[in-house]
Amino acid sequence: MAKCAQDPAMVDRIKALLGKAGYDQAFAPIEQAAGLPNPAYWSDEWFELEQERIFRRAWVFAGARAEVPKPGDVKPIEIGGVPIMLVHGTDDKICAFQNVCRHRGMRLVDEPCHRAAFTCPYHNWTYGLDGQLRARPHFHGANKGDTFKDGGGELLDLIPVRIAEFHGCLFVNISNTAEPLETWMQPVLEKLQGYDLSAIRWAGKIDFTIEANWKLVYENYMENYHVFALHPRLLDFAPMNIRGAGKWCGNTYTNNYRFPKLAKGRGEGLPHFPELSADNASQAVWFLTMPHFAVEAYPDQFTVLVAYPEAPNRCREEIHIFLIGDEAATGDKFAEARQEVFTMWEDLNKEDISILNGMQHGRRCPGYDGGRLSPHWEESTHDYARKVVEMMAAP
Numbered sequence: 001m002a003k004c005a006q007d008p009a010m011v012d013r014i015k016a017l018l019g020k021a022g023y024d025q026a027f028a029p030i031e032q033a034a035g036l037p038n039p040a041y042w043s044d045e046w047f048e049l050e051q052e053r054i055f056r057r058a059w060v061f062a063g064a065r066a067e068v069p070k071p072g073d074v075k076p077i078e079i080g081g082v083p084i085m086l087v088h089g090t091d092d093k094i095c096a097f098q099n100v101c102r103h104r105g106m107r108l109v110d111e112p113c114h115r116a117a118f119t120c121p122y123h124n125w126t127y128g129l130d131g132q133l134r135a136r137p138h139f140h141g142a143n144k145g146d147t148f149k150d151g152g153g154e155l156l157d158l159i160p161v162r163i164a165e166f167h168g169c170l171f172v173n174i175s176n177t178a179e180p181l182e183t184w185m186q187p188v189l190e191k192l193q194g195y196d197l198s199a200i201r202w203a204g205k206i207d208f209t210i211e212a213n214w215k216l217v218y219e220n221y222m223e224n225y226h227v228f229a230l231h232p233r234l235l236d237f238a239p240m241n242i243r244g245a246g247k248w249c250g251n252t253y254t255n256n257y258r259f260p261k262l263a264k265g266r267g268e269g270l271p272h273f274p275e276l277s278a279d280n281a282s283q284a285v286w287f288l289t290m291p292h293f294a295v296e297a298y299p300d301q302f303t304v305l306v307a308y309p310e311a312p313n314r315c316r317e318e319i320h321i322f323l324i325g326d327e328a329a330t331g332d333k334f335a336e337a338r339q340e341v342f343t344m345w346e347d348l349n350k351e352d353i354s355i356l357n358g359m360q361h362g363r364r365c366p367g368y369d370g371g372r373l374s375p376h377w378e379e380s381t382h383d384y385a386r387k388v389v390e391m392m393a394a395p
Contacts, residue, residue, distance in 0.1 A: 006393040010053070014393055017046050025370060026386045030379045034370030036388070038363045041213040047312040048081075053392040054291050055080030056174040059184050061293045061306045062086055064320050065094060065168045066202035072116055072129065076109045078308065082174055084161050085109050089129045096161035096172050097131050102152075118158075131158035167197040168322065169304065171293075187252035188287055192297060194280050195273050200302045200322035201329035203338060206346055207318055210307070210353055212360035214292070214315040215388065217307040220352055221294055222246065222253055222384060225377035230351050233344075237263050238284065246380045251387070253288040253380055262299070265344025269337030270300040271324045290387055300324055301341060313360050319345050 015023045022037035039046055060079050067075050068088040075086040076099050083099035085108070099107055101120035108118045108127075117134065118127040126135045132151030139145050151157045162173040164181035171181055178184065210217065220226065224243040227235055238259045246255030259282060262268040272281060276299055286296040294305040304320040321341055323329045328338065362368060373382050 004390045004393075005395055006390070007395045010393045013049070014389060017043055017049075022370070023389065026382075026389045030373060030375045030382050033373055033382050035219070035373065035382070036215070036385045037370050038366070038368060040385075040388075041215070041360060041363045042312050044312060047309065049392055050388075051081040051309065053394075054388070055309070056082065057177060057394075058291050058391065059164070059171040059173050059178050059181055059293075060291070061304065062096070062163075062170050062172045064202040064205070064304075064322075065165060065170055067112070067205075068094060070114070072114045073112075074109055074115055075112050079172055080174055083107055084172060084174075086163070086170060086172075087129055087131075091130075094163060094165070094170060095129075095131065096163040096170075098159040098161060100159070101125055102133070102156050102158065103136070127158055131160060133157050167200060167302075168202060169293075169320075184251065185289065187249040187254065188289060188295070190249075191252075191254050191285060191287055194277055195297060195302075196275065197302065199274055199324050201324070201326055203321045203323045203329040204342070205318050205320045206342065206349070207316070208349060208353065210315050210317055210356055211313060212315065212356035213312060213363075214307040214309040215385075216356050216359050217305075217315060217317060218288060218292065218294065218384060219381050220356060221305065222255070222288060223377050223381050224255075225374055226355070230355060231348060234348060237266060245377055248380060248383050248387075251290040253384065254285070255287070255380075256283055256285045258282050259284060264337075264340040266301075267299045269340065270334055271328045272299040273324055288384075290391065300328070303341075303345065317349070319349065321345065 017039050018037050025034045026036065062077055062079060063075050063086055068086050071088050071090045071092060073088040077084060077086065084096055085099045087095045087097065089095055099109055101108055101122065103120065103125050104122055106120050106122040108120060115129070117129065124137050125133065128134055133148050133156045135145060135147045137145035162176045164171050166181060166185055224245070227243065228240050238257050242257045244255065244257070246253055281299045284296065284298055288294045292306050296303050300323065302322040305317065307315045307317045309315050323338065328334045
């Protein structure tokens with residue numbers, strides 16, 4: 001397997017953490033390969049490297065635009081270990097800033113809220129929704145403060161974070177070095193030709209805390225091998241004989257199948273994408289764009305699954321459900337069918353969570369070396385491990 005460009009010093013560091021054999025198996029042919037070894041799931045140092053080398057340098061999903069619908073709405077979130085906040089400004093644009101006062105490093109926002117301005121609780125430095133410093137009271141002595149008409153400049157205003165939008169999905173890039181989002185997402189657009197993404201509307205989200213490494217969420221998400229053992233309702237909807245292993249196109253994994261008939265939670269009872277072809281109306285499409293933007297598209301929905309690393313053995317997962325049109329997303333007419341979608345996703349995820357937790361604990365066994373992989377089902381999963389290593393080792 002050809003390797004992408006790599007930083008030699010980082011490769012040496014990765015080999016020191018995984019062992020040379022653990023590193024090499026990420027690039028071995030599937031018949032000889034194993035998954036990543038245990039330190040990739042338990043090592044604090046490996047976890048911090050992932051935060052720095054993957055989540056701070058890539059485009060990362062930070063939320064739905066609908067979560068900050070009005071000017072003044074704010075959503076705090078942590079990306080790659082960095083506290084940030086999404087802010088709906090008075091100009092109707094969504095901005096992102098590092099969630100920290102420039103004076104003494106105090107976090108400004110603890111939970112989703114509505115603000116006219118940001119006032120630091122420590123010394124009352126005040127910032128506008130545009131991130132510009134407005135006032136710092138008593139800074140030069142008692143009753144000798146400053147006010148700022150046009151902000152305080154680069155050293156005093158809030159630190160901006162690069163942000164871009166993809167059909168109501170907000171992405172941030174902490175390092176400001178990633179390629180344009182439209183380039184990053186091009187394989188997704190190619191896979192979803194014929195789906196009018198301008199029609200999707202955010203209906204809400206489901207939150208989970210999972211006591212497992214974030215990579216296990218996606219390794220499980222990508223492979224169809226476990227469906228027969230864990231997901232009876234999903235198996236009834238789409239049996240094993242119509243499922244495949246999927247493939248990678250650049251930084252995006254894609255898969256699909258054609259299901260025999262619509263079902264509750266998957267295409268039945270809700271509006272479909274407008275002008276959807278007959279082929280697409282009987283198709284499920286799913287993909288994973290590195291490092292964590294996973295989507296499943298059915299005729300009636302565009303559902304996003306993202307996992308945010310919190311510790312080597314813990315992640316927070318969000319499932320964002322987008323339906324077709326305003327009435328489907330929020331109206332009374334489709335309330336029951338909409339609830340079926342939420343119930344389906346919650347039940348499906350709960351079926352996986354105990355397995356994810358069990359795999360995490362299993363990786364405490366020193367004799368486990370990453371396991372033997374199915375050449376039929378798990379080649380793309382193996383490629384995912386390789387891509388994680390490649391992103392960490394990239395210059």
